[in-house]
Amino acid sequence: MRLGLHPNHGLGWLPRALMGGSLLLAVACGGELPPEEVADLSTLSSELDSCSPDVTPPVIFCQPEAGTRECLGYGYIIQESDLSSLPRDNCGIGYVNRDPVNTPGAGTYRTGVSAQDMAGNSAGCSTSWSIIDTQPPSITLRGPAQLLLPYGSPYVEQGATGNDSCDIYGANYPIRISGSVDPHMPGTYPITYTLSDRAGHVTRRTRLVTVLPQDSCTEQLAGPVLALQGHSQETLECGRNAWNDPGALAADACGAVTVQSYNSGHDEYGPGPNTSVEGNYTVQYLAWNGQGTTSALRTVTVRDTVPPTLRLQGEMYMRHTCGSAWVEPGYRADDSCYGNVSYSVQVSGNVNGWAAGRYTLTYEARDPGGRRSNLQKRIVDVVNCPW
Known part of the structure; x- marks a missing residue:
């Protein structure tokens, strides 16, 4: 459940007051908070102080990095739900605000989450985003x-x-x-x-x-002129750019001449560049008339420069009751060129399910080219040890 969430702005004082008042009234009347906002006060006692008075801010964690996203011009990105933990507070959360950022182009940006409890104590965290531009004009x-x-x-x-x-x-x-x-x-x-x-x-x-001759054009004196649309050397981002043959034009002294392409993806002489596999591909163009033939080659390079994106499965902040082994919920890493590269994820740190404490696990993946994914972290609190 998101409290006070708006794509561009936080709640004003009146909606926050009404929301906070509604939560207090619900508790006073014997109601229950929404399940995802309910906190186990006994297990929080080790990290949060008493409510009389409440001087302890909420507990909230953010992933340090969000990975990559394709640029789509001006637009807002916000802290996505899987990039931050649910704010927890033993005295009740007043409101939660996810701060967006406007993305005027490719670059690195930060979004944030802030929370305030009923007593006005606040806490927040932020995440770094990598916005990339792989599409030509x-x-x-x-x-x-x-x-x-x-x-x-x-x-x-x-x-x-x-x-x-x-x-x-x-x-x-x-x-x-x-x-x-x-x-x-x-x-x-x-x-x-x-x-x-x-x-x-x-x-x-x-x-x-x-430019036509002064007299009527009745015969050719030379072969046609052939001009590539686009460049003779084209580069595509593996898994992100589509191959659309720019084609070629040809003309002679009498006007346009038909161009035949080979391995362009639009002819019977080859499938064209495979934009899902790194490599160099050649496309050929031919035009001819009664006086000769003109040809041109285009080299298309498909390359992978974008790192994989890593996401955690399960919660990024977890509580584990002491006395049993902690089980990893999992993770997934995807690469636009190589697909699922979860096999490459490296996990730093460990959780001792028989010793109370806070444990931090750090996750990172790499694609076959060695490009490193965004970092992800999971916080695990082992609590209530009987010894």
């Missing part, structure tokens, strides 16, 4: 990607628009346009559009403009 050409320009007609640039899923300013970044057209010189001219985001991803698109 996109470019949309205004007008057709291939143009036929009559001899002597001026070329009018139609421009392009850009967008980025993480960087909200991406659409307003200047798109660099390179290339020029001589309307009095028949031939094919590539106009290139380039857009970069703040994470360093670069997207490129090309427009081919064919």
